[in-house]
Amino acid sequence: MSTLEIRDLQVAVEDKEILRGVNLTVRAGETHAIMGPNGSGKSTLAYAIAGHPKYTITGGQVLLDGVDLLELGVDERARAGLFLAMQYPVEVPGVSVSNFLRSAVTAVRGEAPKLREFAKDLKAGMDALSIDPAFAQRNLNEGFSGGEKKRHEILQLELLKPKIAVLDETDSGLDVDALRVVSEGINRFRAAGETGVLLITHYTRILRYVKPDFVHVFAGGRIVEEGGPELADKLEAEGYEAYTKASA
Amino acid sequence: MGLETKPLSTLHEKASYDPADFDVPTGREEEWRFTPLSRLKGLHDGSAVASGGGVAVSVEAAPEVVVETVGRDDQRVGKAYVPTDRISAQAYAVFEKATVVTVPREAVASTPTVLTFTGGGGVAYGHTVIKLEAMAEAVVVLDHRGSALYADNVEFVVGDGATLKVVSLQDWADDAVHVSHHHAQLGKDATFRSFVVTLGGDLVRLSPSVSYTAPGGDADLTGLYFVDAGQHLEHRLLVDHSQPNCRSNVVYKGALQGEQAHAVWIGDVIIRVEAEGTDTYELNRNLLLTDGARADSVPNLEILTGEVAGAGHASASGRLDDEHIFYLQARGIPFEEARRLVIRGFFGQLIEKIEVEELRERVMAKVEAELAG
Incomplete structure (x- = not known):
């Protein structure tokens, strides 16, 4: 069973300190929601863990089953079992969805999947997320709507089967139908109880579909309050105002 | 008026079969300023005399196609194209044998016709005519390989309602120098598809141009190049819309890697007064994979009529x-x-x-x- 441990993580962007010591442990079978106002550093946490070159780690550790992810390259982190569902997946011209997915699955599993099996898995995954099979031949994210991009992020999540998934505002920009479809995908991913989920969101809406075990409030680059699902209800009622004032 | 602001149409108005009508380039001229003249080894000043192994032409033709090797005096040579610069005129002045490929009226070539140009070292000049009579259809491949200092002109004559698809592959050895003009003349409702791939050679300067003799012509010019350290690969396109209701689309993409890798792309499109209803677009993209590589990309569009169906261009060079x-x-x-x-x-x-x-x-x-x- 896997564990992601974030220890006193400090991150800067162009010499500006964004994360000021984040501590958080996500175990397999747990879903943690990180909630916070815009600009609190939530997405920085997600991208820093994944290894985006724009973010400089100035202190701390991120351990996945004892291995410090910060010592690994971006692709090595993914192969170690980390997955980041992006808030704004980029369009990659000329690279088809199916070609990309097969390359990714091959890299993560360490061997190429059997073609027939892969085609079957892909079709099943797309069906479950109500993705038109024609998308497999389209260029990655090119011309996809916001909702289509998010469905494809979850499709990748289900195909790659990471140990720990970080979902960065996967709910943003989704209508209710798309939110339900995407949430069902996340729930399938965590159903077996062998994977951990770190769900970053601004709104409580998605938490009605994806029930968290823990809720953390993020403000000013660190976690300022922690609790159970009831904390989300409190935020829903009161907003972030109390936290933004405190961190200002 | 400075060189930069001269109308395109005036830059392209000079044409002659006689090299003496063109000054020897100095490198300051608009059409020569990107080309490293010293690496032309005399192609541009007449000092490179045909010698050595030359360039051997072999043809594997579709059964419906007629292939001939003809002399300088053949009536079909130089009909569609008059040289527009010094090297082109030089090549025209001194080539000895021309290859003429004819696809007869209404014939549909069942297989691609492949012309292989193999450089055997030394200096060579060449001339090729690909002629499709009315309603004919063919796929033609020009495959350049080996090593040479080579200048040539290729005329594509696409008759009324004919369709010509050409692939020109510049897959030369590292030390080859190739300067070439590819001119397509399109008849009424003719279709021309050109695909240029330039990979090899120390210096390749290829100038594909298109002209129309009647309305309804349709030209797609596609190009791909991969420039390695030290290579100079230059493509200079000209589409001259002088007839109404013709179409052209130019897309060239290149990748560059290594020190002194240099790509040049010039995309000139002229839409003349009489060319109403023209639809044209040109695009060039360069992908710079390393430091030390350089891409020059210059799209030019001169529109002399107010009645165009569409006209645009785009150019972008950037990193991954x-x-x-x-x-x-x-x-x-x-x-x-x-x-x-x-x-x-x-x-x-x-x-x-x-x-x-x-x-x-x-x-x-x-x-x-x-x-x-």
Whole structure:
């Protein structure tokens, strides 16, 4: 069973300190929601863990089953079992969805999947997320709507089967139908109880579909309050105002 | 009026079969300023005299096609195209034998016709005419390989309602120098598809041009180049719309890697007063894979009529997008493979347009080999 441990993580962007010591442990079978106002550093946490070159780690550790992810390259982190569902997946011209997915699955599993099996898995995954099979031949994210991009992020999540998934505002920009479809995908991913989920969101809406075990409030680059699902209800009622004032 | 602000139409108005009508280029002229003249080894000043192994032409023709080797006095030579610069005129003045490929009226060539130009060292000048009579259809491949200092002119005469698809592959050895004009003359409702792939050679300067003799002509000019350290690969396109209701579309993409890798792309389109209803677009993209490489990209559009159906151009040169690479790596794909996927994607859609499957695979394999390093 896997564990992601974030220890006193400090991150800067162009010499500006964004994360000021984040501590958080996500175990397999747990879903943690990180909630916070815009600009609190939530997405920085997600991208820093994944290894985006724009973010400089100035202190701390991120351990996945004892291995410090910060010592690994971006692709090595993914192969170690980390997955980041992006808030704004980029369009990659000329690279088809199916070609990309097969390359990714091959890299993560360490061997190429059997073609027939892969085609079957892909079709099943797309069906479950109500993705038109024609998308497999389209260029990655090119011309996809916001909702289509998010469905494809979850499709990748289900195909790659990471140990720990970080979902960065996967709910943003989704209508209710798309939110339900995407949430069902996340729930399938965590159903077996062998994977951990770190769900970053601004709104409580998605938490009605994806029930968290823990809720953390993020403000000013660190976690300022922690609790159970009831904390989300409190935020829903009161907003972030109390936290933004405190961190200002 | 300075050189830069001269109308395009005036830059392209000079034409002559006689090299003496053109000054020896100094490198300051608009049409020569990007080309390293010293590496032309005398092609531009008349000092390079045909010698050595030359360039051997062999033809594997479709059964419906007539292939002839003719002398300078053949009536079909020099009909569609008059040389427009010094080297082109030089090549025209001194070539000895021309290859003429004719696709008879209404004939549909059942297989591609492949002309292989093999450089055997030394200096050579050449001339080729590909003539499609009315309603004919053919796929023609010009495959350049080996080593040479070579200047030539190629005339594509596409008759009324005919369709010509050409792939020109410049797959020369590292030390080859090739300066070439490819001129297509399109008749009424003629269709011309050109696919240029330039990979090899120390210096390649290829100038594809298109003219129309009647309305309804349709030209697609596609190009792909991969420039390695020290190479100079230059493509100079000219589409001259002088007839109403014709169409042209130019898409050239290149990747560059290594010190002193230099790509030049000039895309000139003229829409003359009489060319109402013209629809044209031109695009050039360059992918700079390393430091030390340089891409010059100059699209020019001169519109002399107010009645166009569409006219536009775009040019962009840049590096691999870090966000693309990050996204692929974040899915476990190692950096080198992510890079290959993105570059393959950059070229992939173009390569799919190559008419001949074996060539498509050969070009893909070449690009893969360039990427591997």
